[in-house]
Structures are given as structure tokens and as C-alpha cells.
Amino acid sequence: MVSVGLSLTPSNLPEKALAFTNKCYVSQLDLLQICPSKESSPGAGGTGYYIEAKGCIFSVEAHRAMEPGTIAFNKVQREFARIGLNQEVFVKQFPLPKGFDLGMCKLEVDFFLKPAADTPKLEVKDEELEQIMRAKFQFQVVTVGQSIAVDYNGTLLKFDVRSCMPPDLGVEGQSQPKVNSGLFAALTELDFQQGPSGKLHVLSNKIQQRSIFRPDFNFEDLGIGGLSKQFGDIFRRAFAARVFPPHMIRDLGIGHVRGMLLFGPPGTGKTLIARKLAKFLKAVEPKVVNGPEVLNKYVGQAEENIRNLFADAEKDEKTLGENSPLHVVIFDEIDSICKSRGSTRDGTGVHDSIVNQLLSKIDGVDSLNNILLIGMTNRKDLIDEALLRPGRLEIHVEISLPDEHGRVEILNIHTKGMREKGYLEPDVSIPAIAAKTKNFSGAELEGLLRSATSFAMNRKVSFTDLSIKEGDFRIGNADFEMALSEVKPAFGQHTDDFEKCIPFGIQAFSQEITYTMDSCKSIIEQVRSSTHTPLMSVLVHGPKGCGKTALSAHLAQGSDYPFVRRVCSDKFVGYSEQAKIAAIANVFEDAYKSDLSCIVLDDIERLIDYVRVGPRFSTPVLGALFALLKRPPPKENSRLLVIGTATDASFLEEVELLSAFNVTLPLPELSQPAHYKAVLDPLPGFTAPAVQEISAGLAGQRVGIKTLLLVAEMAVQRENPVQIGVFKECLQQCGLGL
Numbered sequence: 001m002v003s004v005g006l007s008l009t010p011s012n013l014p015e016k017a018l019a020f021t022n023k024c025y026v027s028q029l030d031l032l033q034i035c036p037s038k039e040s041s042p043g044a045g046g047t048g049y050y051i052e053a054k055g056c057i058f059s060v061e062a063h064r065a066m067e068p069g070t071i072a073f074n075k076v077q078r079e080f081a082r083i084g085l086n087q088e089v090f091v092k093q094f095p096l097p098k099g100f101d102l103g104m105c106k107l108e109v110d111f112f113l114k115p116a117a118d119t120p121k122l123e124v125k126d127e128e129l130e131q132i133m134r135a136k137f138q139f140q141v142v143t144v145g146q147s148i149a150v151d152y153n154g155t156l157l158k159f160d161v162r163s164c165m166p167p168d169l170g171v172e173g174q175s176q177p178k179v180n181s182g183l184f185a186a187l188t189e190l191d192f193q194q195g196p197s198g199k200l201h202v203l204s205n206k207i208q209q210r211s212i213f214r215p216d217f218n219f220e221d222l223g224i225g226g227l228s229k230q231f232g233d234i235f236r237r238a239f240a241a242r243v244f245p246p247h248m249i250r251d252l253g254i255g256h257v258r259g260m261l262l263f264g265p266p267g268t269g270k271t272l273i274a275r276k277l278a279k280f281l282k283a284v285e286p287k288v289v290n291g292p293e294v295l296n297k298y299v300g301q302a303e304e305n306i307r308n309l310f311a312d313a314e315k316d317e318k319t320l321g322e323n324s325p326l327h328v329v330i331f332d333e334i335d336s337i338c339k340s341r342g343s344t345r346d347g348t349g350v351h352d353s354i355v356n357q358l359l360s361k362i363d364g365v366d367s368l369n370n371i372l373l374i375g376m377t378n379r380k381d382l383i384d385e386a387l388l389r390p391g392r393l394e395i396h397v398e399i400s401l402p403d404e405h406g407r408v409e410i411l412n413i414h415t416k417g418m419r420e421k422g423y424l425e426p427d428v429s430i431p432a433i434a435a436k437t438k439n440f441s442g443a444e445l446e447g448l449l450r451s452a453t454s455f456a457m458n459r460k461v462s463f464t465d466l467s468i469k470e471g472d473f474r475i476g477n478a479d480f481e482m483a484l485s486e487v488k489p490a491f492g493q494h495t496d497d498f499e500k501c502i503p504f505g506i507q508a509f510s511q512e513i514t515y516t517m518d519s520c521k522s523i524i525e526q527v528r529s530s531t532h533t534p535l536m537s538v539l540v541h542g543p544k545g546c547g548k549t550a551l552s553a554h555l556a557q558g559s560d561y562p563f564v565r566r567v568c569s570d571k572f573v574g575y576s577e578q579a580k581i582a583a584i585a586n587v588f589e590d591a592y593k594s595d596l597s598c599i600v601l602d603d604i605e606r607l608i609d610y611v612r613v614g615p616r617f618s619t620p621v622l623g624a625l626f627a628l629l630k631r632p633p634p635k636e637n638s639r640l641l642v643i644g645t646a647t648d649a650s651f652l653e654e655v656e657l658l659s660a661f662n663v664t665l666p667l668p669e670l671s672q673p674a675h676y677k678a679v680l681d682p683l684p685g686f687t688a689p690a691v692q693e694i695s696a697g698l699a700g701q702r703v704g705i706k707t708l709l710l711v712a713e714m715a716v717q718r719e720n721p722v723q724i725g726v727f728k729e730c731l732q733q734c735g736l737g738l
Contacts, residue, residue, distance in 0.1 A: 005092035014065035019074040028062040035093045050094040056081040057141040102182035103167030110195025112156040126192045126204040143181035226406020259373040260395035263380040267443030268399045270376040274330045286328035291336035306357040324370040334375035335382040363391045407434035425476040438562035439491045451483035493564040501553035509678040512668045524559045527641045535632040537642040541649040542667035545704025548645035563594035569606035581624045601644040629660040669702040685716035
């Protein structure tokens with residue numbers, strides 16, 4: 001039998017109870033004409049009659065009270081299909097297409113009528129709502145935008161269909177498209193969310209991770225090398241609780257984390273983590289803001305910019321309550337706008353107002369529970385302390401320099417395309433490169449690869465006509481070696497500072513010198529290997545010109561520590577006391593970022609501005625050095641070696657700085673003929689008889705090795721080979737006699 005359409009006149013329902021069935025009703029005679037046979041759903045196994053009226057699909061049944069030529073809709077159905085009473089409407093049978101069953105249907109639940117302001121909040125479990133839907137409306141066709149009236153224990157509710165999706169077929173890499181309508185079948189998953197009134201809350205025990213992360217979220221796709229632990233900490237503390245049902249968190253009596261701070265050296269991946277999170281977070285699009293962009297020259301505009309960042313979150317919190325989606329605000333360079341209140345003397349108080357505005361949004365009287373503020377900074381010490389306490393930016397995650405395993409991960413990420421496309425020589429070893437790049441940040445490793453690529457490209461370019469030479473393009477070990485000599489880590493070894501301190505090399509002219517050097521080398525190895533020595537300090541002292549600076553530079557350079565720095569007075573010319581203290585403290589702060597560091601405090605008397613007249617010295621700088629020498633590295637498994645040099649150990653003892661050093665080692669002068677002979681014999685321009693005569697003549701005198709080498713250089717410049725008379729003259733000019 002072929003289905004035919006009929007023009008029918010809409011009428012009221014024959015019974016009031018039928019208003020909650022979401023079906024329309026016709027006479028038995030008209031039903032047989034419109035729908036000669038039932039439609040079945042192969043996926044669900046259900047059968048029923050379905051009609052199409054004005055483009056909308058309804059389930060239809062025959063009712064004995066219906067007159068032929070009429071059709072009864074409830075008010076919600078008429079409004080949805082725009083059908084007026086007593087106006088004929090053409091209806092025809094709707095055959096269910098193949099694969100019409102829905103995989104998921106999202107429904108918004110609220111009171112049917114707008115509740116009054118004093119209406120008490122109603123909490124409904126999603127299990128109850130699903131039982132109602134399946135008992136009354138299963139095997140009906142639902143359409144996006146459609147409303148369904150439901151009697152819930154005497155309370156009139158309205159279910160609005162917000163979205164529909166077909167079943168997930170499990171095709172990899174293929175996202176499920178949304179559909180406009182489909183059959184509510186047995187396999188259909190229902191997702192309930194509360195409506196805009198905010199008076200009805202849906203309690204759900206379902207895992208809601210899809211509302212936080214995209215369904216295709218994959219940690220490996222983040223491309224965050226060496227930061228697995230940090231990302232795990234971020235997820236555990238900031239996102240794990242948001243996966244659970246909101247009412248469960250409320251029953252536990254805890255609140256969600258509203259803020260976190262990512263801090264660490266530049267180039268270590270803070271912005272990268274935030275950018276990747278923004279990419280994979282679902283629901284509300286995260287807002288990424290650069291700190292200085294908030295500032296504005298107009299009074300009050302900066303504070304309004306802050307309020308605007310949270311406006312959408314406030315709106316959702318008001319309408320959706322605890323079921324509001326998560327709003328993420330990412331602040332890059334947050335230290336630029338959230339400095340400690342009272343520290344900025346610009347006369348406007350803008351920075352203080354911005355901090356106050358942020359505090360009110362995160363943890364004020366009307367604080368929001370659906371926000372997560374992620375701040376990033378290189379200078380955690382500049383941020384107002386009120387922002388860092390629990391309830392605000394309470395999670396502090398240090399994104400430090402990657403270890404060797406992390407560097408391997410980062411290099412593998414950046415060289416993946418090179419290797420797959422055949423641009424990387426097979427013998428290039430990523431672990432070997434990682435071993436040579438101690439204290440490289442992620443950004444510096446990326447710069448290293450760019451440098452190596454530039455060397456490889458340079459080989460393929462002809463300088464005469466700028467054409468590309470024939471042959472395969474490959475990046476090899478030689479390119480990486482040249483790149484390593486060109487790209488230096490900001491927190492690495494500053495070898496240039498030490499090389500200029502050892503122009504003549506190191507000569508062990510006596511057993512005392514050998515003992516001092518062996519003792520220092522033993523301490524270097526102790527700091528490197530011991531798990532119980534986070535901080536070790538050594539003071540090498542001796543008369544002027546005895547080689548303290550050269551020896552300390554030699555020891556620091558030979559330690560092969562990833563981080564090595566030299567602090568000396570010539571770097572602070574023109575500095576005020578406070579500026580000098582800040583500069584020295586910054587060197588120590590940088591050292592703490594490395595797992596193994598060495599700092600040379602060269603010529604401590606000059607660092608504290610000591611002069612014998614008075615005597616005078618800088619008490620603030622002295623106090624700062626004392627505190628820094630006593631403070632162990634705050635980072636676990638981080639070790640620091642401090643090598644100090646001083647000329648007047650008795651003065652350091654008087655001001656109690658000597659006690660801050662764990663070990664004190666004297667550095668003697670040359671005093672015996674054998675000492676002088678050991679130093680002068682290898683020098684060019686000195687004959688054996690001249691060395692013998694000079695050594696015998698200097699017997700009993702104490703001369704620093706630096707002074708002796710200077711005199712020898714002067715003598716060679718005047719006469720080569722050097723004669724005893726020229727050497728005596730140069731010695732006298734340097735204040736010594738022979």
C-alpha cells in the first residue's frame with residue numbers, strides 16, 4: 001500500500017495527560033491512510049508511526065476521540081512547527097532513513113515557566129531524567145531546537161534539544177559530524193545540562209573529561225619535550241578535580257583551583273605549555289593575553305580590560321552555576337602588571353589597581369569558580385605575594401632547564417621532520433648532541449638546530465650566482481659541531497671570563513701549590529658526586545700577585561660544571577650598593593636553576609669596597625655575601641660550589657666572613673731557587689745559566705708567580721736571550737730587588 005498525504009485541521013488534545021507524550025494524535029481512519037504500515041528502526045529494534053508536518057517530524061498515534069480530518073498537537077509542538085489552530089496542515093508519512101539512530105543527544109533542562117527570584121533551587125539527578133526520557137520518549141524522532149514538556153513529580157519542566165550526533169563508528173582521524181535530527185534509540189547517549197534560569201541544577205556522576213579536553217587529546221601530540229612531569233603536576237592539581245561531577249566536589253567541601261603560575265628561566269617552555277593547553281582544551285575558547293596589553297593610558301581602562309576578560313565567565317556562572325564550562329585566561333609576562341603593590345612609583349597606582357581587580361575576580365566576595373588563570377613569568381620574585389597564596393595562583397610549577405633525557409625528547413621533536421624526509425645524516429646521534437648541550441633551554445636547542453641547518457645550507461649555495469649546488473642536502477655531525485661553537489646557553493659556562501685570567505697557564509712550582517690544587521679538585525668532585533653536599537665554599541687566600549685569580553679560573557673552567565660564573569669588582573664599576581647586591585644575587589639565582597654550578601668570587605676585598613684607610617667597607621654588600629654563602633640551593637638535587645679569592649684573610653676573619661667558607665687554603669709565593677727555576681726554565685728567551693743565576697739571586701725573597709711572569713715578559717721584550725742585568729732592572733721597576 002502506498003502512503004498518501006492528507007490535509008488535516010489542527011485541534012486541541014483530546015486528553016490533558018497526552019500533553020506530556022510528545023506525540024500528535026489523529027483518527028484511526030486517517031492514520032491508516034497516512035501510514036499504511038509501521039516504520040521500524042533496524043539499529044534500535046523499535047517500531048512506530050512517524051509523520052512529517054511543515055518540515056518537522058513527529059510520532060503519531062490514533063485516538064478514539066479524534067474526529068476524521070483533524071490532528072491534535074500540544075502547545076509546544078505547535079510553537080516548534082509554527083502550526084496555528086484551525087489552519088489546515090499537510091501531513092505525510094516519514095520513512096526512517098537507514099542509520100537514522102542517534103549516538104548522542106544533548107538536552108538543556110529548565111523550568112517550563114520562568115521561575116520567580118525567590119524560587120528555591122531544584123536539584124535533579126541525571127539518572128532520573130534519563131529514566132523519564134527512555135520510559136516516555138524512546139523511539140521518537142528528536143530535532144535540534146525542539147522542546148519537550150515533562151511532568152517531574154508535579155513540577156513542569158522543559159527539555160530543549162541542543163545538539164544531536166550520530167553513533168561513533170570508531171574511524172580513526174574522523175570526527176563525528178552533528179546532525180539536525182534523528183531517532184532517540186536504545187543506544188543513544190543522553191547528556192543533560194542545566195538551563196539559563198540557574199534555579200535547576202542537574203547532578204551527574206558521569207565522567208566529563210570531554211568538557212575539558214578535546215576528544216582527540218593525546219599527550220604525545222602536545223610536542224612538549226622534557227616537561228612530562230610538570231604537565232602531569234598541572235593536570236593533577238588543576239584539571240583532575242574538574243573531570244568529576246560538580247556536586248561531588250561540592251560534597252567533598254573543596255573548591256576548584258582557580259590559578260597557577262608557571263615560572264622559570266626564559267626559553268624553557270612556559271608559553272609553549274600554555275599554548276598547547278589552549279589548543280587542546282575544549283568548551284570555551286581560552287583567552288591568551290600578553291601582560292603589557294592590559295595597560296592603557298586612560299584612567300580606569302586597565303581595570304576594565306581585566307573585568308572584560310572575566311565577563312563571559314561571570315555570565316556562565318550566573319546562568320549555569322556549577323555546571324558552567326571552564327574559562328581559561330592565560331597571562332604571559334604576568335610580572336609586568338602584577339608587581340608587588342607599592343613597589344611601582346609611577347604616581348598613578350595603576351599596577352596596584354590591576355592586582356586588586358584580579359584578586360577580586362579570583363578570590364573576592366563574588367569570586368568565580370569556573371575560571372582558571374594561568375600566569376607565566378621569568379621573575380616570580382616580582383609578583384605580589386597576595387596573588388601567590390592558596391585560593392589564587394596557588395599552583396607554582398617551575399619549568400626548569402631540561403635534563404639530558406628532556407633534551408633528547410626536545411631534539412627528537414624538532415628533528416622528526418628532518419629524519420623522516422631524509423635531510424638528517426643517519427650517523428647523527430641525538431643522545432650525543434644532548435650530552436653536549438648541558439643547560440640548554442628548549443628555545444636554545446631549537447636555535448642550535450637552526451644554526452646547524454644554516455651551516456648545511458651554506459655548503460649548498462654558490463656565492464658567485466647564489467644558485468643551489470647539485471647533490472643531496474644533508475645535515476651532518478660537522479654542522480652540529482660548528483653550531484655548538486656558535487650557540488651558547490644563557491645559563492652555561494662563560495669561558496671567555498676565565499680564559500683571560502690564565503694567560504700563562506698554570507704551573508705547579510712547589511708541593512704546597514700541588515697540595516692546594518689537589519684539595520680543590522677533590523672538593524670539585526665531592527660536590528659533583530655527593531648527595532649530601534648541596535653547598536660547598538672554598539677560600540683561596542695569599543699575597544698580591546701569587547696567582548689566586550688564575551688558579552680559581554683554572555679550577556672553575558676545569559670543573560666542567562654546566563654553569564660557571566665569575567663575579568669580580570670590574571663588572572660593577574659605577575654600581576650603587578643596592579645595584580651591586582642585586583647583580584650578585586642574580587648570579588646566585590641563575591646558579592640555582594642549574595643542577596651543578598660553580599661561582600668564583602674573585603678578590604672579595606674589592607667586592608665589598610675594602611680600603612685600609614679607616615678601614616672602610618660596604619656593610620650591605622658584606623652582609624649579602626655572608627647570606628649567599630650560607631644559603632644552600634633551594635632546588636632539590638641542585639649543588640653549588642663557591643670559590644673565593646682574597647688577599648687579606650685576617651680582615652675577612654675580623655668581619656666574620658671567613659667563617660662563612662667551609663674550607664680555607666693558602667696559596668704561597670715563590671721563595672726557593674727550585675721554585676724560580678721551575679717557573680723560568682720553560683719560558684722562551686731564558687738560557688740555563690741565566691735561570692741559574694736569577695734563581696740563586698732571588699733565594700730567600702718572596703715573589704708572587706704573577707709578578708715573576710710579568711718581570712720575565714718585560715725582560716724578554718727588551719733583550720732576547722735575557723741577561724741578568726736586564727732582568728735586575730725590570731725587577732727593580734716592579735718594586736723588587738735582586
